[in-house]
Amino acid sequence: MSKRFLISRVLIAAALFALAPVVAARACDFAKAPSDKWSIENDHGVAWLKTPCGDRFYSLGVNVLDGGYPWRDKDGKVYYSWHAFAPSLAAWVDQTHDRLVSWGFNSAGGWSLPPQQLRLPSIIDLELGRRAKFHWFDPFAPATAERIMAVARAAVAPYRGSPYRIGYFSDNEVGWWGGALFVFYSMKPASSFTKQRWVAMLRRHYHDDWARFAADFVPPRGVGSWRGLLAATQTTQLRPGGHGIAAVREWTGLVARRYYTLAERAIRAADPDALYFGDRLPIYYDPMAVRAEAPHVDAIATNYNVDAGDGWVARYFFDGLRRLTGGKPVLVSEWFFAARHNRTGNKNNGHLMTVDTQAQRAAGAAAATANFAAIPEVIGAQWFQYYDHPKGGRPDGEDYDFGLVDIDNQPYRRLTEALTAANREAASIHAEAAVPAPAEGRFVVPHAVASIEAKSLTGWPKPASLLPPLHPSPGAVDFGEIYLSWDDKGLALATIGQDYFDLDLLADKGKFPLADAYRVELGVDAGAGPRRFTLFFIPSPGDRPDHEWMTTLVCAGAAGDAIRAGCTPAPGIRAVYFGADQPRITAEMRIPWSALGIAPPHPERAISAEVAMTSWYGDRWMSLSGEAPEVAMRDAAGWARMRLGDGFRVTVPASRARSPG
Numbered sequence: 001m002s003k004r005f006l007i008s009r010v011l012i013a014a015a016l017f018a019l020a021p022v023v024a025a026r027a028c029d030f031a032k033a034p035s036d037k038w039s040i041e042n043d044h045g046v047a048w049l050k051t052p053c054g055d056r057f058y059s060l061g062v063n064v065l066d067g068g069y070p071w072r073d074k075d076g077k078v079y080y081s082w083h084a085f086a087p088s089l090a091a092w093v094d095q096t097h098d099r100l101v102s103w104g105f106n107s108a109g110g111w112s113l114p115p116q117q118l119r120l121p122s123i124i125d126l127e128l129g130r131r132a133k134f135h136w137f138d139p140f141a142p143a144t145a146e147r148i149m150a151v152a153r154a155a156v157a158p159y160r161g162s163p164y165r166i167g168y169f170s171d172n173e174v175g176w177w178g179g180a181l182f183v184f185y186s187m188k189p190a191s192s193f194t195k196q197r198w199v200a201m202l203r204r205h206y207h208d209d210w211a212r213f214a215a216d217f218v219p220p221r222g223v224g225s226w227r228g229l230l231a232a233t234q235t236t237q238l239r240p241g242g243h244g245i246a247a248v249r250e251w252t253g254l255v256a257r258r259y260y261t262l263a264e265r266a267i268r269a270a271d272p273d274a275l276y277f278g279d280r281l282p283i284y285y286d287p288m289a290v291r292a293e294a295p296h297v298d299a300i301a302t303n304y305n306v307d308a309g310d311g312w313v314a315r316y317f318f319d320g321l322r323r324l325t326g327g328k329p330v331l332v333s334e335w336f337f338a339a340r341h342n343r344t345g346n347k348n349n350g351h352l353m354t355v356d357t358q359a360q361r362a363a364g365a366a367a368a369t370a371n372f373a374a375i376p377e378v379i380g381a382q383w384f385q386y387y388d389h390p391k392g393g394r395p396d397g398e399d400y401d402f403g404l405v406d407i408d409n410q411p412y413r414r415l416t417e418a419l420t421a422a423n424r425e426a427a428s429i430h431a432e433a434a435v436p437a438p439a440e441g442r443f444v445v446p447h448a449v450a451s452i453e454a455k456s457l458t459g460w461p462k463p464a465s466l467l468p469p470l471h472p473s474p475g476a477v478d479f480g481e482i483y484l485s486w487d488d489k490g491l492a493l494a495t496i497g498q499d500y501f502d503l504d505l506l507a508d509k510g511k512f513p514l515a516d517a518y519r520v521e522l523g524v525d526a527g528a529g530p531r532r533f534t535l536f537f538i539p540s541p542g543d544r545p546d547h548e549w550m551t552t553l554v555c556a557g558a559a560g561d562a563i564r565a566g567c568t569p570a571p572g573i574r575a576v577y578f579g580a581d582q583p584r585i586t587a588e589m590r591i592p593w594s595a596l597g598i599a600p601p602h603p604e605r606a607i608s609a610e611v612a613m614t615s616w617y618g619d620r621w622m623s624l625s626g627e628a629p630e631v632a633m634r635d636a637a638g639w640a641r642m643r644l645g646d647g648f649r650v651t652v653p654a655s656r657a658r659s660p661g
Helices: 003-019 089-102 142-156 178-186 193-205 210-216 226-231 245-270 287-296 315-325 358-373 413-431 559-565 629-634
Strands: 039-043 046-050 059-062 122-125 165-169 300-303 330-335 378-383 443-445 480-486 490-498 518-525 530-541 548-556 574-577 584-592 606-614 621-623 640-644
Touching: 046 378, 046 413, 059 122, 142 245, 178 193, 178 245, 193 226, 193 245, 245 287, 287 300, 287 315, 300 315, 315 480, 315 490, 330 358, 358 378, 358 413, 378 413, 443 480, 480 606, 490 518, 490 606, 518 584, 518 629, 530 559, 530 584, 548 559, 548 574, 548 584, 559 629, 606 629, 621 629
Parallel strands: 059 378, 122 165, 300 330, 330 378, 443 640
Antiparallel strands: 039 046, 480 490, 490 584, 518 530, 518 606, 530 548, 574 584, 606 621, 606 640
C-alpha cells in the first residue's frame, strides 16, 4: 500500500468521522479479563499486541497522563495542573479518559498515573538502570546485579497482576552514546570492575599488541603499557584517521549486553507475565546496542522525530531495526508534533518536529499515524504528550507545543479531530502492512521545484524521489537514505540519516578532519562525462559543552580526492543542513546543470548516477551499487542508469502563517 494512498485514506476518514459513531477502542473488558498476561503475535508478517482476552491490539497511546504539575503558577509561569480543571484527581481522570477514548486513543505511555487508576492499558517506565545506578557507575561490579533485582521487585509491585499492565520500559533514552561511554570508563580507577573489563576488551581486540592499540588511540601522556592504561585516570581518545572506532563500538555492545541481560532477568523475575520493551531508544540508535538488546526484549521501543512536516517516516530507520533484530516487533514509544502558532505561547526551542500552524500540525500528525501503522513490525505509536509545556518551558528548559490540550486544558481542535480520524483507520491500515517490494526497472528522477532555503523536505515528492535502498558495507545496516529530483535549474539531492559523533572522543581538537567526517558522495553523468561531488558534514563547538554546530562543505571530486589533496570548491553548488546538531542528519544540495556540463535538459533524458554515504570515522558505508565508495565513485561504467521524469511538477510554497487552532 503506497503512503500516498494511506494519507488519502486518512483525509477521507477525517471528512467522514463526524458521521460515524464512536467505536470502542478495545474489545476486552480489562476489569474482568481472565488473566493479566499480554503477548505479541505475528499474523502473516504483521506484528500485534494481544490482550489478556485474546484480542489483537494496536497501541495508540499518550505519554504523560499524570494530571500535570502540583502547582498552577510558579516563577512567573503558568503550568498545566489538574487542580485548575477538576474538583479531584479522580474527576480529572474520568474526564481525560473519556476524551482520549473519544479521540481513538486506547492506552497510556510513559510518565502516566497507574494503569488501574487511568483504566487504560499501560507500559510503565521503571527507570531501572538509573535507580539501580547502572549507568555511569560500575555496571560490571557484582553488587550491580543485586541492586537491579531489588529495584525491579519494588518498582513492579504496584502493577503486578493487573490486566491493564502491558509491560515495562527499563529506562528512558539510555542512548548508548558510544564515544562518551568509551571515554568515561577510560578515566575510571584500576579498582573499577568496569575499567578492568574495558582494558581486557582492548587487549583482546588488539591481540595484546600495544603498538596496534597505540596506532588507533592516544593514551594518556606517559602511558605505554596495558598496566599503565589500567592505572591511568586521564582520557584515552581516538586517533584521527585510525580504525579505533571498531573497538569503541565493541565496548558499547559489551556494556549494552550487560545492561539488557540484567534488566531482563530482573523484570521477568519480578513480573513473569509482563512484556519487556527495553529502554525507549532515543531518536537515534546505536547498531551494537540494538544487536545486544534484541535477544532480551519482547519488542524494541524507540522514540521518533518525524522526518518532515507532512508526516513522512524515513524508510531506512525501520529497515535498519528490522535487519539488526531479525524482524523484532517495534513500539514507537514517543512521537510528537509542535506548531509555532499555539495558544500556550510555547517557543519550540530546539530541533524537534515543529511546523508553522495548527492546521499543518494536524495534517502531519494524521499522516504520521498512518505511516507508522503501515510498517508491519510496529505494534503501536504513543503520542508525547497530553498537555503543552508551560510558556517559557518546563523546569529543564524544554518549551514545546506538544499537547493535545493547551495549558488551560482546551483541546487543539484541528489536531484532535485529525487524530481521531487517523486513529480509527490505524488498525485496518496495520492489518494490510507489508515491507515494500524492491522497485524494478530504471529509476525515474521526478520533476520538483524544491527551494533549499525552506529547510524542509515537506515539498519533496518523497515516495517518487526516494532512491532504492543503498547497500551497506559488510556487517552494517542502513543508516540513511537519498532523494533525487530535478528542475530547470539543476539536480537536487536530499538526505536523511543518523550517526553519532562524540565531542570528546577524537584526540584532535583542531579543525575536524575530513577523513573522519560523515559524508555523501554523488557521481553523475548527464551526457557530458562523469562529474563527482562530495558533501561533508563538519562539526564545530557549540554554545554549550554538550552541543555542537554542524556545517556543510561541498567539494568537487570524490571524497578521497578531498581527503588526500584538500577540498576543491565546487562553484555554484549549494548545500543546506537542517537536521539536529546530531545524531539525526538532514540536508539538501542543489547542483546546477552547468556544473554537470549541460544546458537545462528535457524530460526523458537519460543520466547515470552513483551515491555513497560514509559514517563518522569511516567505519561503515553504503552505496547504490554496493561497492565501497572509492571504488563506486571511480567506476562510472557501473553507475545506475536513470531518466528524468515529468510526472511531479511540485512547487514548494513559502510558509504562510495562519491562526492557531
